[in-house]
Each structure stands twice: as structure tokens, then as C-alpha cells.
Amino acid sequence: MKTTDTPPAGVTEGRPPSPEKAGAPAPAKPKKDVTGSALNVFSHGVLVLWAFMVVMPLLWAVMTSFKDDASIFESPFSLPDRLHFENWSRAWSEAHMSDYFFNTILVVGGSLIGTLLLGSMAAYVLARFDFPGNRFIYFLFVGGMSFPIMLALVPLFYVLKNMGMLETLPGLILVYIAYSLPFTVFFLTSFFRTLPTSVAEAAMIDGASHTRIFFQVMLPMAKPGLISVGIFNFLGQWNQYMLPTVLNNNPDNRVLSQGLVELATSQGYKGDWSGLFAGLVMAMLPVLAAYIVFQRQVVSGLTAGALK
Amino acid sequence: MQHGKYRFIVGFLAAPLALYAIFVIWPFIQSIYYSFTDWTGLSPDFKMVGFDNYSRMLEDQIFWDSLGHSLLFALLLPLVTLGLALFFAFMLNVGGRRRKGAAIAGVRGSGFYKIAYFFPQVLSIAIVAVLFAFAYNPNEGAINGLLRAIGLDSVQPQWLGDPDTALWAVMAVLVWSTVGFFVVLFSAGMASIPKDFYEAALLDGASRITTFFKITIPLLWDTVQSGWVYMGILALGAESFAVVQIMTVGPGGPDYSTTVLVLYVYQTAFRDGQAGYATTIGVALLVITLALAALVMRVGRRERLEF
Numbered sequence: 001m002k003t004t005d006t007p008p009a010g011v012t013e014g015r016p017p018s019p020e021k022a023g024a025p026a027p028a029k030p031k032k033d034v035t036g037s038a039l040n041v042f043s044h045g046v047l048v049l050w051a052f053m054v055v056m057p058l059l060w061a062v063m064t065s066f067k068d069d070a071s072i073f074e075s076p077f078s079l080p081d082r083l084h085f086e087n088w089s090r091a092w093s094e095a096h097m098s099d100y101f102f103n104t105i106l107v108v109g110g111s112l113i114g115t116l117l118l119g120s121m122a123a124y125v126l127a128r129f130d131f132p133g134n135r136f137i138y139f140l141f142v143g144g145m146s147f148p149i150m151l152a153l154v155p156l157f158y159v160l161k162n163m164g165m166l167e168t169l170p171g172l173i174l175v176y177i178a179y180s181l182p183f184t185v186f187f188l189t190s191f192f193r194t195l196p197t198s199v200a201e202a203a204m205i206d207g208a209s210h211t212r213i214f215f216q217v218m219l220p221m222a223k224p225g226l227i228s229v230g231i232f233n234f235l236g237q238w239n240q241y242m243l244p245t246v247l248n249n250n251p252d253n254r255v256l257s258q259g260l261v262e263l264a265t266s267q268g269y270k271g272d273w274s275g276l277f278a279g280l281v282m283a284m285l286p287v288l289a290a291y292i293v294f295q296r297q298v299v300s301g302l303t304a305g306a307l308k
Numbered sequence: 309m310q311h312g313k314y315r316f317i318v319g320f321l322a323a324p325l326a327l328y329a330i331f332v333i334w335p336f337i338q339s340i341y342y343s344f345t346d347w348t349g350l351s352p353d354f355k356m357v358g359f360d361n362y363s364r365m366l367e368d369q370i371f372w373d374s375l376g377h378s379l380l381f382a383l384l385l386p387l388v389t390l391g392l393a394l395f396f397a398f399m400l401n402v403g404g405r406r407r408k409g410a411a412i413a414g415v416r417g418s419g420f421y422k423i424a425y426f427f428p429q430v431l432s433i434a435i436v437a438v439l440f441a442f443a444y445n446p447n448e449g450a451i452n453g454l455l456r457a458i459g460l461d462s463v464q465p466q467w468l469g470d471p472d473t474a475l476w477a478v479m480a481v482l483v484w485s486t487v488g489f490f491v492v493l494f495s496a497g498m499a500s501i502p503k504d505f506y507e508a509a510l511l512d513g514a515s516r517i518t519t520f521f522k523i524t525i526p527l528l529w530d531t532v533q534s535g536w537v538y539m540g541i542l543a544l545g546a547e548s549f550a551v552v553q554i555m556t557v558g559p560g561g562p563d564y565s566t567t568v569l570v571l572y573v574y575q576t577a578f579r580d581g582q583a584g585y586a587t588t589i590g591v592a593l594l595v596i597t598l599a600l601a602a603l604v605m606r607v608g609r610r611e612r613l614e615f
Contacts, residue, residue, distance in 0.1 A: 043399040044415060050396065051424045054488065058427060060450060061439055073448050077457065118324040125320045129313065137325065144332055146537075148545050148597050150570045151590035152335035154577045155342060158349065159335060178331035181324060210316040239432035241550045246574065257434035261554050264438045276438075283435055291430045295423060302429065303493045 058284070065277035072273050087278035095267065097279050099252070100259030107169055107255055108237045111176035115233050116226055118177060119184030124214055126185065127192035128200075138189065144182035153246045160247060167250035175243055180233050187232075191225035192218070231294070231301030238287065256283050339587040349583030361588035371589060373564045374572040377475060378593070381482075381548050381568060382600050386539040389483050390532060393490030396425065398520050400491070401498045402506065422495060425488035433485060433547055437554035440481045444468050444555070468556055471565035478551050478566055482543065490535055497531040498524060533604060540600045544593065545570055569593045 064072055065087055067080040091097050126138050156175070157166065165171030195218065203213050219226070241257040248254070254262060260283055267276040291298050343361055347354035365371050400418040415421075428436060443450040444467040452464050467477045501524065509519045525532070542548075549570045553559045560567030560575070569589060577586035 047396065047399055047415060047421055050392075050487075051421055053484070054427055055424055057439060057443065057450075077450075077453065118327065121320045122324040125317050129317055131314065131317055137321065140333065141328065144328070146541060146597060146601055147336060148541075148570065148590065148593045150545065150549065150573050151339050151587065151594050152332060154349070154573065154583050154586050154590060155335040155338040156331060157578070158583075159330070159338075174327060175331055178327050181328050181332075185324075210312065211319075214320075235430055239430075239434070241432060241434040242546045245553070246578065257432045260432075260438055261434055264441070264554075273442075276442075280435055280438060284431055287430045287432075288427065291426070292423070298430065299422075299426065299492050299496075302489065303496055 058288075061277055061284070062281050065274065065281040067274055069271065069274050072277075084274060087274040088282065090272070091263075091275045091278040091282060095263050095272075095275055095279055096254075096259065097263075097282055100254055100256045100283075103169065103253055104238065104256040107172050107176065108234065110170075110173040111180065111237055112230065112234055114173065114177040115180040115184055115237075116230055119181055119229070120188050120219065120222065120226065121214070122181070123185045123188030124192050124218060127189045128197075138185075141182050141185040144179075145186065149179060149242065150246075153243070157247060167248050167253060169253055172244060172248050172253070172255075175247060176237050176240065179243065180237065184229050184233060187229045188222070188225055191222060191229075195221050227297060228301040231298055235287070235298075235302065339590055342584050343588040343591050345584045347584035348581050349577060349586075350581050354584065357584075361585050364585065365588050365592065370564055370567065370572060371569075371592075374560075374567045374569045374589075375592070375596075377567060378544055378548070378569040378596065380475075381479065381543040382540045382596070385479060385482055385486075385543040386536045388479075389486050389539055390490055390535055392483070392487050393494055393535075394525070394528075394532070396421075396487070396491045397494035397498055398524055401495055402516070402519070402524065422492055425491045427488065428485040429489045431485070433550040434554060436481060436485050437551045440477075440484075441468065441555040444477055469562060471561075471563045474556060474562060474566045478548075478555055481551050481555070482547060486539065486542070486547075490539075493535060494528060494531060497528045501527050536604050537601050540604065541597060544568075544597050544600070549574065569596070 060077075063080065066083045066085075068084050068087075071078070071081065122137075122141065126134060126141075160166040160171050160175070163171070165174070199221065200213050200217055203217050208216070239257060240255070241261075244255050244258050248258070251262075260279060263276055263279050267273065267279075342354075344356055344358060345354045346357045346360070399415055400421055446452055446464060446466050446469060449467075451467070455461075455463050465473050468474050505523050505527075506519055509523060514522070548568045552566050552568055552571050553574070556562075556566045558564075558567075560571055570593060573586050573590045573593065576589060577583045580586075
């Protein structure tokens with residue numbers, strides 16, 4: 001996961017520059033570009049087709065969530081006769097979507113703060129201090145990225161059980177933090193390395209303690225990196241399915257992704273498909289809306305890691 | 309930076325390292341140990357059985373089925389996904405008609421495409437799986453409905469219900485949900501390739517297709533390679549678990565036609581109460597994951613191009 005010359009993510013915010021604006025003076029010959037235009041028609045077709053394939057299922061789900069059960073099956077592709085908002089209220093209260101939302105916000109809120117705090121502490125020490133075992137600890141963290149998590153989950157289930165934290169939200173929060181640390185430490189270590197040392201040294205001469213330098217000088221300077229890795233972790237934890245499925249089977253503590261799968265089963269029995277779609281759309285919309293608003297930050301946050 | 313340095317280092321590393329050791333490192337070590345025991349997971353009693361679990365695994369037909377499907381996922385999914393993504397990214401960034409003096413340009417509306425393609429990436433794989441499980445429903449689902457709507461009444465596959473199509477249906481969902489991420493990733497990489505290279509090549513009479521293979525791919529190789537490993541790990545792990553577990557009957561059916569290693573570990577441990585044997589299968593999964601990463605990095609090694 002290294003390229004020689006890709007600058008770290010936070011710094012690259014603002015990229016990619018849109019190709020349309022890259023207006024270098026034209027050395028292009030005014031020759032008729034036959035392959036170019038044939039390719040252009042073909043590529044446009046394929047691009048439109050894929051956009052259609054991505055957007056349609058989502059739009060279809062939104063549309064279906066406003067229909068009544070009968071018309072979902074009789075005329076799946078027609079517009080709803082009227083907006084059946086009762087689907088949404090039924091999903092929100094009777095199908096426990098409100099509980100799932102609440103649990104998810106609690107778990108993701110707690111684990112996101114914990115991940116950023118613990119991750120940046122470890123990364124800062126590993127990036128800026130020389131001590132025996134530094135490399136070993138770094139590779140211990142980073143190695144966790146390529147191991148199949150399921151292997152660890154079998155014993156972890158019983159570790160949590162013995163600690164009395166199985167099927168509890170605090171237990172889930174700690175597990176989320178632990179499994180987010182490898183990427184967070186990997187990302188932030190290289191980020192802290194790129195920050196200039198002079199500011200920290202000046203603070204040191206002024207008599208600030210290491211702890212104070214970290215919280216008052218280094219963390220504010222690392223803000224772009226924290227935002228990128230924060231978005232990455234937020235989406236990963238919000239959408240997490242495998243960890244809660246294995247470690248959190250208490251119906252009261254279900255998170256959103258589990259709740260939807262449960263809803264798909266239970267509403268399937270009841271034949272309440274419109275309620276299921278309302279629940280699905282309800283879970284989809286906040287992340288989609290946040291993505292559209294913070295589009296650039298989300299993209300740089302999610303792709304930054306893989307570009308390193 | 310000497311004063312109180314070690315106290316600070318210990319103080320800052322203690323909490324993250326302890327958490328990581330208890331919840332990640334220690335379970336990994338334990339699971340390798342358990343793979344040599346007959347532990348059920350239900351009772352605290354177990355004894356060492358040597359390599360019994362491993363020899364049992366080699367004779368277990370479901371294990372071989374899962375292994376085959378997992379390998380197919382790990383090899384075919386990155387190939388299809390990254391191939392499509394490279395193509396889309398090239399079109400979006402370089403494939404456009406020449407205009408306003410720029411020698412190369414993206415197609416019109418490339419900004420829109422990049423936003424739209426990325427949609428599935430921000431959705432939970434669980435939502436995607438539930439949505440597609442419904443769409444694949446042979447009688448009431450949208451896909452067969454669409455086939456009927458365009459007059460293909462005779463083509464009504466059972467999709468997830470047919471052992472011959474179920475695995476492909478599941479894989480298609482994973483492709484659908486991951487292509488966008490790589491389009492955006494490769495677009496960022498392509499944006500850092502200097503425009504002069506394309507201009508020079510086009511001046512020399514190279515076609516777009518030539519520039520794709522001779523300029524884009526070589527200069528993007530590092531990104532493609534790490535993308536391959538990333539996709540391979542996803543296809544062996546969490547993503548395939550979610551889609552197979554949510555979408556297929558059984559899960560893993562019909563007739564074990566979609567079961568994958570990560571799901572088989574889960575079922576053996578938590579449904580069948582054979583935690584010891586489950587960790588053995590998990591160790592096999594670990595070996596395959598690491599082998600895949602090593603293979604991609606070794607086979608794909610090329611001279612690094614500086615630009």
C-alpha cells in the first residue's frame with residue numbers, strides 16, 4: 001500500500017482537479033479524430049447504463065416505500081397512487097426502526113470518539129518518538145488490517161462472555177474501537193510524520209509538557225487527517241454488519257444493519273413489504289444525504305487510505 | 309524532548325495497546341491454539357486433539373465447496389470490479405471529446421457520474437443485500453419483472469433459488485456495490501498523471517486505447533495493485549459474509565452452492581457448536597488471505613515508475 005509520490009490524504013483535499021479545467025494550450029492537431037468519437041459514443045453509452053443501474057434500484061426503493069402492499073406487486077414500476085406516509089410511521093415505531101437508530105447512534109458515537117482519541121495517541125507516539133519496540137508495535141497494529149476478522153471472533157465471543165460484555169452496547173463499542181485501530185493508526189502515523197516539527201519544538205522550549213503539546217499543538221494541526229480517517233471510520237462503523245451479528249444478538253440492542261435484516265425476515269412473514277421498504281429507505285437516506293453534502297470530504301476520506 | 313519521555317510514551321500507548329491486545333491480538337492467538345482442540349464453545353472443558361481437526365477438514369466436502377467459492381470470489385471479483393472501474397475511470401478522465409484546447413478531457417458530466425457511482429459505497433452492505441434479495445425474488449422481484457416488461461416472459465430464472473445461478477447472483481451484488489469506490493480511487497490516481505504524457509502520445513499518433521494500456525495502466529499500477537489486495541480481503545471476509553448470510557437460503561444454499569469460508573466458520577462455531585473445528589477452518593482462511601496478498605504483491609511487482 002505504498003506509492004512513492006502520493007502526498008498524504010488530508011493534504012490532497014481539493015484534488016482531483018476537474019479535468020475540464022485543466023486547460024493547457026492545445027498542441028492537438030485539428031485532424032478529425034474518428035476513433036475518438038466512436039469511442040466517445042460507446043463510452044457514453046456504457047457510462048449512462050452503469051449510472052442507471054446504480055441509481056435506479058435506489059430510486060425504485062424510495063418510490064416503493066410510498067406505495068401500498070397491493071400495488072408493490074401488481075404494478076412494481078408505476079408511481080404510487082398517493083404518498084403512503086403511514087408506511088414510514090409504521091416502520092419507525094412498530095418495526096422498531098427508532099430503537100435501531102438510537103442504538104446505532106450511541107454505538108457509533110462512542111466508538112468514533114474512542115477510535116480517534118486512542119488512535120491518534122498511539123499514532124503520535126509511534127510517529128514522533130524513538131524507543132525500543134516502536135517498529136514492533138507499529139507492525140502489530142498494521143498487521144491487523146490483513147487478518148480475517150472472523151477467525152478472531154470465535155474466541156472473542158467467549159472473551160466478551162466471560163467479561164459480561166457480550167450483547168451489550170459498551171462491549172460493542174470497545175470491539176468497534178479495537179478493530180478500527182489498525183487502519184486508524186496506520187493512517188495517522190504517516191500523517192503525523194508529515195507535520196513540521198518546529199512548532200512542537202518551540203512549544204517544548206516554552207515549557208509545555210508532552211501531553212499538552214499533543215492536545216494543544218499537534219491535534220489541531222492534524223485536523224485534516226482526523227477528518228479523513230474519521231469519515232472512513234464513521235461509515236465503516238455505521239454500516240458494520242459482521243461484528244454485531246456475531247457479538248450482539250440481544251433484540252433490544254440491535255443496530256441498524258442488523259435491524260433491517262431482522263425487518264426483512266419479520267415483515268416478510270407478515271407480508272408488510274411497504275413497511276420494509278420504508279425502513280430500508282429510512283436507513284439509506286441519512287448517509288446518502290450526508291454523502292451528497294460532504295461529497296468531497298467523504299471521497300477523500302475513503303480513498304485516501306488505499307492510495308497510500 | 310527528553311524530560312519525562314518514557315512516562316509519556318507508556319502513558320499514551322497503554323490504553324490503545326491494551327484494548328487492541330485484549331480484543332484483537334489475544335483472540336487471534338487463542339484461535340490458533342483452539343484449532344488443535346475439540347472445544348465446543350458451549351462448555352469450558354476441552355482437550356488437545358493434535359491435527360485431528362485439520363485431517364477432518366481435508367475430508368469435509370462442505371469445506372472444499374466453501375474454499376472453492378471463496379477462491380472464486382477472491383480471484384474473479386477483483387478482476388471484474390477493477391477492470392470495470394479502470395474502464396469507467398479512464399472514460400471519465402481521459403475518454404472525452406477534445407474541446408477548448410485541452411488535448412485530453414473527461415466525458416461531459418463526469419462529475420455527476422463520479423458522485424452517482426459512489427452511492428453504493430456509503431450504504432451498508434446489509435441494506436444492499438436486503439434490497440437485492442427482494443429484487444431477485446423470482447415471482448415478485450424487480451429483475452424478473454423487468455424481464456417480463458421487455459417481453460422476455462420465457463426467461464424467468466430462479467436466481468437465488470437455483471444452485472447454478474445463486475453464486476453468480478451474489479457476486480453481481482458485490483460488483484455492483486464496490487465498482488464505484490474504485491472508479492473514484494482510480495480517478496484520483498489518474499488526475500495525478502501529468503497531462504503532457506497524453507498530449508505527447510496523441511501527437512505521435514497514438515489512439516486512446518493505446519494511451520490506456522501504455523500510459524494509464526503502467527503509471528497507475530501501484531494503486532491497482534493495492535486495490536486488488538483490498539478487494540481480495542473484502543471478498544474473502546466481511547463483505548462476502550454479509551451478502552451470502554443475508555441473501556441466500558440456508559444461508560449458504562441452495563445445496564451449499566453459495567457457502568463461503570467465512571460463513572462456514574460462523575456456522576460451525578455458533579450454529580453447530582464446534583468452536584474448535586471452526587477455528588481450524590478460520591486458520592485456513594487466514595492462510596489463504598495472506599497467500600493472496602503475497603501473490604498479488606509478488607506477481608504484480610514491476611519496476612516502479614517515477615513521474
